[in-house]
Amino acid sequence: MAIEETERVVVGPAETIPPGTRKLVVPFRGRAGIGVFNVNGTFHALRNLCPHKLGPLCTGRVSGRVIADAPPTAANHRLTLAQEGEIIRCPWHLWEFEIATGRCLVDPHVRVKTYPVRIEDGVIVVYANRADLPIQEATDERSG
Numbered sequence: 001m002a003i004e005e006t007e008r009v010v011v012g013p014a015e016t017i018p019p020g021t022r023k024l025v026v027p028f029r030g031r032a033g034i035g036v037f038n039v040n041g042t043f044h045a046l047r048n049l050c051p052h053k054l055g056p057l058c059t060g061r062v063s064g065r066v067i068a069d070a071p072p073t074a075a076n077h078r079l080t081l082a083q084e085g086e087i088i089r090c091p092w093h094l095w096e097f098e099i100a101t102g103r104c105l106v107d108p109h110v111r112v113k114t115y116p117v118r119i120e121d122g123v124i125v126v127y128a129n130r131a132d133l134p135i136q137e138a139t140d141e142r143s144g
């Protein structure tokens with residue numbers, strides 16, 4: 001989708017979302033919201049709906065990914081933390097996604113929708129199409 005076909009969503013001054021923080025916006029009434037994240041000085045926007053069971057993904061914990069150099073049953077295996085501050089974990093069933101790409105860590109075929117973000121005269125602007133944001137269901141389904 002070309003950026004000209006989307007709507008301009010003004011989020012606010014860039015300094016109001018410092019590195020390591022986020023802001024949730026609901027630009028279109030009745031539609032799913034958008035999470036705007038500052039990851040090491042770069043802004044990213046994700047649909048606030050988890051592709052698993054539509055949980056509020058962007059309200060989850062931001063952290064990194066743990067990488068093991070061997071199975072945990074192996075002697076002397078080591079765990080290292082990578083991409084600190086670049087991963088969002090859904091609060092419902094803990095699926096993890098890379099904020100910059102929307103890619104799910106455990107299944108690269110699953111992605112959460114991302115939106116273009118620009119800084120225009122110091123203001124964060126997200127380009128999103130209203131029709132591209134699902135109608136917000138008033139459910140709290142946490143099973144499964």
Ligand code: FES
Binds near residue numbers: 055056057090092095
């Ligand atoms: S709804 Fe997000 S992990 Fe299940």
